[in-house]
Amino acid sequence: MAMLFISMTAIQGAQKEKSTSGKNELKVRCSPGLENLAARLAGDYKKEKETVQIQLSTLSEGDLHDKLGEGSLALLNKECVAGLEGDQYFSLVIGRDAIVPVMNANHPQKNLILEKGLSPEQFSRAYTGRANICWGEVLGLQDQTPVHSYMPGIPCALEYLSEFLGTQPADLSGLQIMDPEEMLHKIASDPSAMGFCSLNCLMDLEKAGLETQIALVPVDMDGDGRIGTFEDIYESSSTLAHGIFVGRFPRALYSRIYMLADKQPVGSVEQEFMQWLISGGQESVATAGIMALGYGERTSGMEKMTAPKPVYASVPVKASPARVYLLVAGIFLLLGLLVYVLATYTGKRALASAQILPGGDGAEGVPGGLFFDSSHTWAFMEKNGNVRIGIDHFLQQVCGSVSRVQMKQPGETVKRGDPFLTIIQNGKRLQIKSPVSGLIAEQNEDLKEDASLLNTDPFEKGWVLMIKPASWISELKSYFMGSQYADWLKKEAERLKEFFTSKLKLEEAQETALLMQDGGEVSEGVLETFGPAVWEEFQEGFIDKAK
Numbered sequence: 001m002a003m004l005f006i007s008m009t010a011i012q013g014a015q016k017e018k019s020t021s022g023k024n025e026l027k028v029r030c031s032p033g034l035e036n037l038a039a040r041l042a043g044d045y046k047k048e049k050e051t052v053q054i055q056l057s058t059l060s061e062g063d064l065h066d067k068l069g070e071g072s073l074a075l076l077n078k079e080c081v082a083g084l085e086g087d088q089y090f091s092l093v094i095g096r097d098a099i100v101p102v103m104n105a106n107h108p109q110k111n112l113i114l115e116k117g118l119s120p121e122q123f124s125r126a127y128t129g130r131a132n133i134c135w136g137e138v139l140g141l142q143d144q145t146p147v148h149s150y151m152p153g154i155p156c157a158l159e160y161l162s163e164f165l166g167t168q169p170a171d172l173s174g175l176q177i178m179d180p181e182e183m184l185h186k187i188a189s190d191p192s193a194m195g196f197c198s199l200n201c202l203m204d205l206e207k208a209g210l211e212t213q214i215a216l217v218p219v220d221m222d223g224d225g226r227i228g229t230f231e232d233i234y235e236s237s238s239t240l241a242h243g244i245f246v247g248r249f250p251r252a253l254y255s256r257i258y259m260l261a262d263k264q265p266v267g268s269v270e271q272e273f274m275q276w277l278i279s280g281g282q283e284s285v286a287t288a289g290i291m292a293l294g295y296g297e298r299t300s301g302m303e304k305m306t307a308p309k310p311v312y313a314s315v316p317v318k319a320s321p322a323r324v325y326l327l328v329a330g331i332f333l334l335l336g337l338l339v340y341v342l343a344t345y346t347g348k349r350a351l352a353s354a355q356i357l358p359g360g361d362g363a364e365g366v367p368g369g370l371f372f373d374s375s376h377t378w379a380f381m382e383k384n385g386n387v388r389i390g391i392d393h394f395l396q397q398v399c400g401s402v403s404r405v406q407m408k409q410p411g412e413t414v415k416r417g418d419p420f421l422t423i424i425q426n427g428k429r430l431q432i433k434s435p436v437s438g439l440i441a442e443q444n445e446d447l448k449e450d451a452s453l454l455n456t457d458p459f460e461k462g463w464v465l466m467i468k469p470a471s472w473i474s475e476l477k478s479y480f481m482g483s484q485y486a487d488w489l490k491k492e493a494e495r496l497k498e499f500f501t502s503k504l505k506l507e508e509a510q511e512t513a514l515l516m517q518d519g520g521e522v523s524e525g526v527l528e529t530f531g532p533a534v535w536e537e538f539q540e541g542f543i544d545k546a547k
Helices: 002-020 035-048 110-116 120-128 135-139 155-165 180-188 199-203 237-245 268-277 282-287 295-305 321-351 393-399 445-449 472-476 483-503 509-513 532-543
Strands: 025-030 053-058 072-076 089-104 148-152 175-177 193-198 214-216 254-262 371-373 377-381 387-391 404-407 419-425 428-433 438-443 465-469
Touching: 025 035, 025 268, 035 053, 035 072, 035 268, 035 282, 072 268, 089 155, 089 180, 089 199, 089 237, 089 268, 089 282, 089 295, 120 135, 120 148, 120 155, 148 155, 148 180, 155 193, 155 254, 175 180, 180 193, 180 199, 180 214, 193 199, 199 237, 254 268, 268 295, 387 419, 393 483, 404 445, 428 532, 438 445, 483 532
Parallel strands: 025 053, 025 072, 148 175, 148 193
Antiparallel strands: 072 254, 089 193, 089 214, 089 254, 371 377, 377 387, 387 465, 404 419, 419 428, 438 465
């Protein structure tokens, strides 16, 4: 194994020497308005790769009619990338750019706006009407307070806003402010003001000391005069970010940011730069005012980057020392396999007499001895014959932070499949079905005081009830154990993806599916930002239909 390690290290060193001895220059062209992002990314990357020389330039219309060529990349938003998704280019999403409506927190009509929101038509009145328009005309009521509308002076942001309003940038009548932070300070000091700012700038309000002076303006997307469940994403900047991610925000007001290369990037310089963009470079993306990618998107992007490249031609290559290294490595690998076979045979004989826990630990982080039910609950038989029950890690991770619980009381009876626990999160509820039939002997008093134990320690301190079982032997046949439970969890993760992408019918179902990570794990608190209606649908469409 030592020789194998030495051989592989030598091969990697030879490859690295070869790559660094070649061309080390990169040309990055960008859409108008993305110059600051391009400069930030190039500067931060050069701090890590000092030998790389990056040339930046701004694209003009029609610049991409020819191939980019090796050593060239393009940083584009949705306007410039339109029509370029064919086989000629290789595209990679590196982030999202979004502008969101905000107002002064002391706006005289704040409560009305928060309740009903503003429709695209009402926004249009404020931004394309005459200069002295008042809030009464925008909202349809008696209010002579003048509207002071602001907007960023960044070209791509103006394109987003004009598309949202169904007009041209030249027809916008708001006061343009080049610096977003300056605009936010103006809105914070003017009770009748409203504007659009980048989401990342909004998230930095606390740093600027403006978090209590700026409020989000809900967008009434369907124009029905109220903020419905689907549109209710404006509680905070984090819930808004999630709403943008799953398609519950006007698509005109945000754009994916793409990095384009000529076909699959074959040059080491551009390939390493693009891989950095979706890994360590995401911090630079965020500091430049762009929404960074989620875990699933980064993983998907990295898989896309490392996919096998098509072979267009075979070229004879001279023999190199690397082939000698591989031959030596192969000999030692063969010896290693022989040792492994002997060790496995010996290990199996030793395990034949070992005691196996009835629950096993087939799922990572799951204690042995637990039985799992399709209701996403677990059961554990104590030495005295009573059965302790609780919820599994999957369920608490989907729900997110639990604020309160309701449990059945000691002395009551419960049947398998009947509700025994209600999870409550800020008024939203899920009823969980019992895995065991019997008489309730005890409930977890600590859970009444601290419901977060379901999140932090669902298998020990977060247990729910102790039950004297009535049909333990017959019910035992229905439980999952060990690796069987791990395999079932993977199927449940797929069922969860299907629920979010098909049952909810979100506008961008594919992006919602990325919230669920590979391998059966689920992004933390995926239900947390949804309202009661989605929780009810999750109860009926997922919990109650579990198999």
